[in-house]
Amino acid sequence: MxxxxxxxxxARQRATLLTVDSYEIDLDLTGAQEGGTYRSVTxxxxxxxxxxxxxxxxxxxxxxxxxxxxxxxxxxxxVFQDSxxxxxxLLPGRNILRVVADCxxxxxxxxxxxxxxxxxxxAYLYTxxxxxxxxxxxxxxxxxxxxxxxxxTVKAPEGWTVVSNSPTPEPKDNVWEFEPTPRISxxxxxxxxxxxxxxxxxxxxxxxxxxxxxxxxxxxxxxxxADAIFEVTRQGFDWFxxxxxxxxxxxxxxxxxxxxxxxxxxxxxxxxxxxxxxVFRSKVTDAAYEVxxxxxxxxxxxxxxxxLVTMEWWNDLWLNESFAxxxxxxxxxxxPGSKWPHSWTTFANQMKTWAYRQDxxxxxxxxxxxxxxxxxVLVNFDGITYAxxxxxxxxxxxxxxxxxxxKGVQAYFKRHAFGNTRLSDLLGALEExxxxxxxxxxxxxxxxxxxxxxxxxxxxxxxxVITSFAIRQEAPALPAGAKGEPTLRxxxxxxxxxxxxxDGKLVRGDRVELDVDGExxxxxxxxxxxxxxxxxxxxxxxxxxxxxxxxxSLAAVTEHLGDFTESLPRALCWASAWDMTRDAELATRDYxxxxxxxxxxxxxxxxxxxxHRQVKLAIDQYAAPTARxxxxxxxxxxxxxxxxxxEAGSDHQLAWARAFAATARTPEQLDLLDALLDGxxxxxxxxxxxxxxxxxxxxxxxxxxxxxxxxxxxxxxxKTAAGERHAATARAARPTxxxxxxxxxxxxxxxxxxxxxxxxVIAGFVxxxxxxxxxxxxxxxxxxxxxxxxSRSHEMAQQIAVGLxxxxxxxxxxxxxxxxxxxxxxxxxxxxxxxxxxxSGVERALKAQAADAAAAE
Numbered sequence: 001m002x003x004x005x006x007x008x009x010x011a012r013q014r015a016t017l018l019t020v021d022s023y024e025i026d027l028d029l030t031g032a033q034e035g036g037t038y039r040s041v042t043x044x045x046x047x048x049x050x051x052x053x054x055x056x057x058x059x060x061x062x063x064x065x066x067x068x069x070x071x072x073x074x075x076x077x078x079v080f081q082d083s084x085x086x087x088x089x090l091l092p093g094r095n096i097l098r099v100v101a102d103c104x105x106x107x108x109x110x111x112x113x114x115x116x117x118x119x120x121x122x123a124y125l126y127t128x129x130x131x132x133x134x135x136x137x138x139x140x141x142x143x144x145x146x147x148x149x150x151x152x153t154v155k156a157p158e159g160w161t162v163v164s165n166s167p168t169p170e171p172k173d174n175v176w177e178f179e180p181t182p183r184i185s186x187x188x189x190x191x192x193x194x195x196x197x198x199x200x201x202x203x204x205x206x207x208x209x210x211x212x213x214x215x216x217x218x219x220x221x222x223x224x225x226a227d228a229i230f231e232v233t234r235q236g237f238d239w240f241x242x243x244x245x246x247x248x249x250x251x252x253x254x255x256x257x258x259x260x261x262x263x264x265x266x267x268x269x270x271x272x273x274x275x276x277x278x279v280f281r282s283k284v285t286d287a288a289y290e291v292x293x294x295x296x297x298x299x300x301x302x303x304x305x306x307x308l309v310t311m312e313w314w315n316d317l318w319l320n321e322s323f324a325x326x327x328x329x330x331x332x333x334x335x336p337g338s339k340w341p342h343s344w345t346t347f348a349n350q351m352k353t354w355a356y357r358q359d360x361x362x363x364x365x366x367x368x369x370x371x372x373x374x375x376x377v378l379v380n381f382d383g384i385t386y387a388x389x390x391x392x393x394x395x396x397x398x399x400x401x402x403x404x405x406x407k408g409v410q411a412y413f414k415r416h417a418f419g420n421t422r423l424s425d426l427l428g429a430l431e432e433x434x435x436x437x438x439x440x441x442x443x444x445x446x447x448x449x450x451x452x453x454x455x456x457x458x459x460x461x462x463x464x465v466i467t468s469f470a471i472r473q474e475a476p477a478l479p480a481g482a483k484g485e486p487t488l489r490x491x492x493x494x495x496x497x498x499x500x501x502x503d504g505k506l507v508r509g510d511r512v513e514l515d516v517d518g519e520x521x522x523x524x525x526x527x528x529x530x531x532x533x534x535x536x537x538x539x540x541x542x543x544x545x546x547x548x549x550x551x552x553s554l555a556a557v558t559e560h561l562g563d564f565t566e567s568l569p570r571a572l573c574w575a576s577a578w579d580m581t582r583d584a585e586l587a588t589r590d591y592x593x594x595x596x597x598x599x600x601x602x603x604x605x606x607x608x609x610x611x612h613r614q615v616k617l618a619i620d621q622y623a624a625p626t627a628r629x630x631x632x633x634x635x636x637x638x639x640x641x642x643x644x645x646x647e648a649g650s651d652h653q654l655a656w657a658r659a660f661a662a663t664a665r666t667p668e669q670l671d672l673l674d675a676l677l678d679g680x681x682x683x684x685x686x687x688x689x690x691x692x693x694x695x696x697x698x699x700x701x702x703x704x705x706x707x708x709x710x711x712x713x714x715x716x717x718x719k720t721a722a723g724e725r726h727a728a729t730a731r732a733a734r735p736t737x738x739x740x741x742x743x744x745x746x747x748x749x750x751x752x753x754x755x756x757x758x759x760x761v762i763a764g765f766v767x768x769x770x771x772x773x774x775x776x777x778x779x780x781x782x783x784x785x786x787x788x789x790x791s792r793s794h795e796m797a798q799q800i801a802v803g804l805x806x807x808x809x810x811x812x813x814x815x816x817x818x819x820x821x822x823x824x825x826x827x828x829x830x831x832x833x834x835x836x837x838x839x840s841g842v843e844r845a846l847k848a849q850a851a852d853a854a855a856a857e
Contacts, residue, residue, distance in 0.1 A: 003060045003083025006132065007373040008313055011143040014055055017090075018141065020148040021045040022180065025138045028155045029193055030174070033123045035114055037062060037102040042139040044097045044148075048090045056084040058135035058142040059101060060111070066100040083135060099139040107754035108793045109262035111136030112191070115754070117259070119219035119720055124194035126258040126273055128266055131314065132374050134186040142186055145312045145420040149180040150189050163192040163215065165269045167252050181269065182250070183418045185310050190268035192256045199226040203237050208247060210237070213254040219720060220257070220279045229255065232293045236300040239335040240327070245410040249308045249417070255296065259721055260756035262795050263381075264295045267302030267324075274299070281722065282691035285651035287606035290340045294328045301327035304413055312420040314377040318367050319423055321381070322389025325351065326397075329390070345567040346606050347394075348541045351387040353575055353610070356546060357582070358383025359451045361840050362481035363833045367392060368423060368446045375830040378794050391544035392445050398492045398542045399441065400434035408433040441490065449484040450475060452545045454491070454516065454537050456553075464531045469523040471516050471537065473545075481836060491516040495523065496539030496569060497532040506534060506556075506564045513542075533560075536569055547576050558594055562601025571607055578614050581622060584847045587855030588623040591615070592631055596638055605651045612639075612659040620768040621810060621841075622848035627856060636663045640672075648685025657686055661695045665769075670705055690718055694726040702733040702767050725760040732764030735773060740765060744777065747800060748784050755795055762803035771808050778806040778814065782821045789831045801831060805838035810845040818842075 026041040044057070060083045067074040067085055079086040085099065105114035105125070111133045115124050127137060134140045154162045154176045162168065162176040165184070169177055181189070196215045203210040212233060214226045233255070241247060250270035261275035278292045305327070306320040329351075332343035340346070358364065363382075367389045371377050397405045408430035416425060423446070427438045452473055459468040471493075475486035497510035509532065512525045526535075533556040537547045549557060557573050564570040577594055580586035586594075595615055602608050619631045639660040646653035664670055673696045675681035676688050688696070697714050700706040708731065715727040732743035743765045747758055766774070781804050789797045806814055818839040822832060 003058070003132070003135065005373050005375050006058070006142065008315075008371065011145070011313060014141065014143065015145050017049050017053060017055055018146060019047045019049075020141055020146045021047065021094075022149045022151065023138070023140070024151045024153070026153045026155075027137070027191070029125065030155055030157055032105070032114065032125055032193065033157060035105050035123070037104050038112075040099075040101050040103045040138050042097075042099045042101075044099075044139065044141075045094065046097070046141070046148075047094055048092055050092050052090045052092045054086065054088045054090060056086050057097065057099070057139050058083055058132070059085055059099065059139040060133075060136045061101040061103045063102040064099065065102070066098065068098040070095055070097075085139065097139070101139070103137055106136070106793070107260075108796050109260055109755040110793055110795055113258075113260060115259040115721070117217055117219055117721060118724060119217075120195075122195050124196065124217055124259060126192045126256065126261075127190050127268075128262065128273065129187045129189060129268075130266060131187060131377050134189060137191075140186045144185040144187060144310050144314070147183040147185050147310070147418065147420065149183055150186075151180040152176075152178045152189075152191060154178075154191065154193065156193055160194055161196050161198065161215075163190075163196075163213070163254055163256060163271055165190055165250070165271050167211065184269050184307060188267060188269045188307050188310075190266075190271040190273065192258065192271065192273065196256070197221040197224070199224065201226075201230050203234055203248075203253070205238070205241075210248055211252040213252070214257070215254065216257040216276055216279050217259065220276060220281070223279050223281050224257075225280075228289070229292075229296065232296050233300065235335045235337060236297045236331055239331045240301060240304065243406050243409070244304050244413055246304060246308070246413045246417075248303060250303065253300075253303075255299075260754055262755060265299045267299045267306055269303065269307045272299045277722075282689040283654060283687055284691075285605045285609065285655055287346075287609055287651070290332070290343070290346060290606060293340060294332060294343070294346075297328040297331050298324045301331075308418060309413060309416045310420050312422050313371065314374075314380075315369060315371040316421075316423055317371070317377060317380060318369065318385040318389040319426065321386045322367070322393050325386050325390035326393040342567050342604065344541060345571045345604055347390075348568060348575060349571040349604075349607050349610050352391060352541070352544070353578065354383040355387035355391055355544065356451060356575075356579055359388060359449070360479060360844075362479040362836045364449045364478065364482045364484075366447050366449050366484070375828060379798070379830045379833050388544060394541075395445075395492055395543050396430075396438075396441070400430055400436050400438075404434035404436075405430065444487060444489045448487040448489075449482060450478045450486055452487075452489055452491070453548060454493070454545045455548045456535055456537055456550045457520075458531070458535065458550050458552075460531045466526050466529055466531050469526045471521045471523060473516060473519055473521070479840065488518060491538075491543040491545055493537060493543045493545075494539040495526070496534075496536040497526070497529075498534040498536065498564070498569065499532045500560065500563070504560075504563055506560055506569075508539070508566070508569070511539065516543075536572065538572065539569060541568060541572060546579055547572065548580075549573075549576060558597070560598075561594065562598035567604045567607070570602065571604070574607060574611065581614075581618055582844060582848065584844075584851035588618045588848065588852045589627060589631060589855060591618055592635060596634075600642065605655060608652060609655050612655065612662075616659075616662060618848075620808070621845040622852060624849050624853035624856065627852065632663060632665065636660065636665055636669060639663065640669065643683065643686075649687075650685070653683075653686055654692070657683075657692060658695055661692075661699050664699055665703070670700065670703060673700055674705065690723075694718070694723075694730070698726065698730045698733055698764070701730040702735065702764075702770070704735050706730070707734065721756075725756055728757050728760040729764035732761045733767055735767070735770050737773070740773060740777070744780070747804070748780075748788060751792060751796070755799070758796060759799055759803070762799060766803065766808060768808050774806070775809060777804070778809055778817060781806060782817060782825075785821070785835075786825050786827060786831075789827065797831075798834065801834045802838060805835065807838055807841055810842055810849065812846070814842050815839060815846075 024043040028039040064076045064080040135142045165181045166178040197218045198215045201212045257276035265274040301324040305323045329343045329347045332340045412429040455472045457470045494513045496508045498506045534553045581591040643656040711730045
């Protein structure tokens with residue numbers, strides 16, 4: 001990373017010595033339209049523990065002009081080294097530091113990001129500070145437990161708007177003077193600056209009045225559905241304030257849709273930044289609106305959990321993110337008027353799948369990870385931190401009871417408002433309200449790595465009556481290289497008994513809820529009852545575990561998976577089948593057959609779209625190479641048949657159009673894409689709008705039908721930032737040596753591309769049906785990787801390290817070359833982790849291909 005890598009021990013020592021009172025930050029952004037650097041002046045007031053001593057403050061800047069400590073000028077050239085300003089001779093009690101520097105705009109989505117909209121040629125700025133990037137904009141003690149108040153004064157070009165954590169003031173001579181924030185951490189401060197378009201409203205309830213704002217670039221204003229966003233926001237305010245029994249803690253709430261954002265969104269206090277792809281330019285399915293709503297609610301939950309009460313150090317990052325992830329789904333499921341009461345189905349289908357995948361990588365780690373420095377945390381925004389943690393919190397709610405859980409959370413907020421905490425503070429509050437001892441639970445669930453598998457063991461008599469029922473829990477060996485030991489854990493689960501009704505639907509007739517602990521747990525509640533068609537472990541998805549079906553249930557599910565009347569058990573069965581495919585327990589060809597037999601009955605559009613992605617991945621990576629083309633042909637024909645049969649104008653029709661476009665291959669299929677683009681053919685109800693056009697163009701480019709001129713013509717139709725990204729993807733997707741060389745040079749050998757365009761080029765460069773063309777880049781990847789990692793910012797380097805890894809080259813040679821590089825290059829822990837994770841994907845694919853080949857014999 002740029003700058004010195006702060007360690008946990010350094011942060012602990014600094015927090016012992018210092019108590020920070022306030023920051024005053026003056027920024028001159030009048031040159032933002034031209035870019036380059038800007039003047040940053042920081043004044044920090046802080047107290048030093050008795051005895052004084054020395055410390056340091058963090059700053060990433062091209063130039064430091066002045067450093068003044070307690071009125072004494074220090075030699076800037078001497079005290080500023082790399083990203084730290086040494087602070088010698090600190091006085092006991094109050095100290096005042098002033099730093100004058102030139103800081104740099106970025107195009108990487110870190111620090112103060114600068115973007116120029118091709119529609120109006122105006123610059124748009126926003127900050128992104130998590131984890132250690134406030135130091136790119138002002139001098140700061142860059143750790144979460146040194147909270148302070150922040151007072152921003154910003155000089156901006158005429159006609160621009162400046163938004164920060166505090167309410168937006170009236171500017172005087174283009175200078176915006178914000179009132180101080182409450183005590184917050186540096187990483188959740190924010191500035192959003194530019195000629196943004198805005199819509200305003202207010203949240204009012206029981207005498208409370210919170211101004212609400214939504215912002216985007218003017219070029220997106222026609223697509224901004226502000227009323228829908230405000231509606232979700234108000235539902236979140238109602239639900240969270242009731243559940244948390246604590247009023248929203250800041251003076252206003254703005255949501256700013258910003259360009260080229262690396263994440264989904266960021267929980268800056270009172271000024272949430274959100275990727276502006278969530279301002280939908282074209283028709284999208286309801287699943288996209290559900291994901292956007294979940295993102296909105298996730299960030300709103302952070303206003304309490306993360307912003308009001310903040311972790312002491314990044315080893316509790318998981319608690320911030322897991323809580324917000326759990327809260328977003330719970331709110332969507334329970335809030336009155338919610339459009340997505342099936343959110344736990346989406347959670348099971350997406351979050352749990354992500355968690356199970358992450359937990360089987362060599363980098364798997366306990367939920368409460370050991371974060372020794374900033375490098376560790378930067379690669380820890382993963383499926384354990386978000387999805388497994390949220391799954392375990394859901395189980396904790398079931399374990400202590402929902403009422404006791406939220407009473408504990410309420411006590412936690414009141415006790416620690418505007419302070420910093422550790423996990424033990426939350427667990428202590430929950431123990432008080434629930435009467436449960438959570439130390440054993442925490443040790444089993446939060447301090448160990450790996451996953452459990454639950455399998456039913458069922459015996460019946462000649463009449464089909466259950467004579468014995470038990471659940472066997474397994475703790476598979478952790479992946480090679482992972483730290484820790486396999487662990488059996490306590491699980492609170494439900495078992496659902498499903499039978500076919502007169503209409504051929506699978507309906508739950510019985511439900512048993514119980515604690516599973518140890519290797520074998522008897523289930524006497526079901527003994528003596530007739531055996532149902534399907535017995536589903538972990539029904540209602542209460543626990544975090546991989547579930548397997550017994551032979552009879554698997555046969556029934558294979559035939560009737562689409563016939564469950566409820567979406568959640570369908571999603572659990574789909575997830576189990578996908579997990580079996582990834583684990584080489586179900587051949588890819590059999591998984592494809594299962595999907596094709598049931599997907600036509602699947603009503604949940606989010607599940608349908610996940611199945612589309614999973615089938616494509618399974619065929620591309622997990623199918624025996626000799627069978628791949630036949631399976632792709634079968635799948636593509638099915639996508640076209642479903643596209644033609646789907647209800648006109650429906651979400652399913654749009655989803656199938658995208659699935660077809662992703663894999664169209666025969667001359668006739670490609671002719672259809674071309675004809676849909678030029679309008680010589682139509683499919684009733686299918687609007688071939690801007691985003692769908694690009695999906696067609698990118699596929700036609702990837703198969704060699706479209707070249708540079710056709711891509712350029714499409715960009716002329718859509719001369720926007722999104723169009724620029726789509727065109728970059730299409731150009732990089734062309735199946736020629738020249739196109740690949742051009743894409744590689746722009747990403748690896750040059751550092752000029754902004755983050756979003758670099759991501760788009762990588763997406764186009766890697767095409768699964770261009771394996772031979774890409775084969776020579778395996779060696780080039782390993783030759784360049786370490787230099788890239790050491791010379792680029794974290795976000796840019798991680799895009800390259802993960803995105804250009806030769807994952808499509810599924811072979812022992814790829815594993816051997818990876819192992820040789822890991823042994824010789826001596827990468828740091830963060831880069832080693834990313835490469836090892838990618839290697840694990842190839843290893844898993846090899847095993848799955850062997851299983852698929854064996855199934856054909």
